Amino acid sequence: MAYETLIVDVEDHVALIKLNRPEALNALNSTLLGELADALEAAEKNDKVRCIVLTGSEKAFAAGADIKEMADKSFVDMFGSDYFGAETTRLLNNRKPIIAAVAGYALGGGCELAMMCDFIICADNAKFGQPEINLGVIAGMGGSQRLTRFVGKSKSMDMHLTGRFMDAEEAERSGLVSRLVPAKKLMDEALSAAHKIAEKSQLATKAAKEAVDRSYETTLSEGLLYERRLFHSLFATEDQKEGMAAFQEKREAQFRDK
Numbered sequence: 001m002a003y004e005t006l007i008v009d010v011e012d013h014v015a016l017i018k019l020n021r022p023e024a025l026n027a028l029n030s031t032l033l034g035e036l037a038d039a040l041e042a043a044e045k046n047d048k049v050r051c052i053v054l055t056g057s058e059k060a061f062a063a064g065a066d067i068k069e070m071a072d073k074s075f076v077d078m079f080g081s082d083y084f085g086a087e088t089t090r091l092l093n094n095r096k097p098i099i100a101a102v103a104g105y106a107l108g109g110g111c112e113l114a115m116m117c118d119f120i121i122c123a124d125n126a127k128f129g130q131p132e133i134n135l136g137v138i139a140g141m142g143g144s145q146r147l148t149r150f151v152g153k154s155k156s157m158d159m160h161l162t163g164r165f166m167d168a169e170e171a172e173r174s175g176l177v178s179r180l181v182p183a184k185k186l187m188d189e190a191l192s193a194a195h196k197i198a199e200k201s202q203l204a205t206k207a208a209k210e211a212v213d214r215s216y217e218t219t220l221s222e223g224l225l226y227e228r229r230l231f232h233s234l235f236a237t238e239d240q241k242e243g244m245a246a247f248q249e250k251r252e253a254q255f256r257d258k
Ligand code: CAA
Pocket: 023, 024, 025, 027, 028, 063, 064, 065, 066, 067, 068, 069, 105, 107, 108, 109, 110, 112, 131, 132, 135, 138, 139, 140, 141, 143
């Protein structure tokens, strides 16, 4: 399917989705977020896809929600349409692992979009920020909640109140990103992580994603029980038998998602 604001490529079980509004540093407008939700749903339904990589350009992952689209909207427009509410819910419904490969600016909605992915790998030129305060508003796609969980209250408050940017080293040091690599190696690193994930049992990757995500939503004791039950349930799969047999036979496991 052809998109106006995205380039999508599926190869070797990995869907690579590239945000493509270079004239606006990939600012997230309604068209882009709607298309992104469509592309992610298509990847979810495509049996060939086992992992997804979401990226932008070398200069910008995404410089935020589209200020030009929002500037003249009223409260009634924003609240009445639940601006970006439906699209973000659709993005979060995806059960396949999604890696954000971030180079350049990931600001406002761009930082929030990266945080909605399962983990972030960034280039050494990445800059993260929640600069909405400079526009007389605050984050609206999860920044105040997710950034706080990633980096803690003090740093999150600093970012939201001053609007300052965080460079790649600070982002890695604070736990916002899982890996920091030289810009030239970003896509190789992200695609190689995606291919590694694609080799696993999809039943197990889905269970792992559900279990980690649950840690954000529940108490420790409920989360531990949820994890243990998912762990137990994987013993009903052929992939568990194959994985454990392969270990004992000293060979690579051949998972069949069964
Ligand atoms: N919305 C719309 N257009 C944007 C944009 C945005 N968020 N960010 C950049 N652009 C456009 C610029 O207007 C410019 O277009 P024109 O050439 O037509 O003027 C083009 O992209 C290139 O941008 P700059 O010339 O500004 O590039 P720069 O290298 O000088 O600066 C930047 C880069 C620091 C990222 C700067 O563009 C910037 O500060 N952008 C806005 C960042 C921001 O405030 N993001 C938060 C948005 S609100 C939000 O996201 C709310 C939410 O949580 C949902």
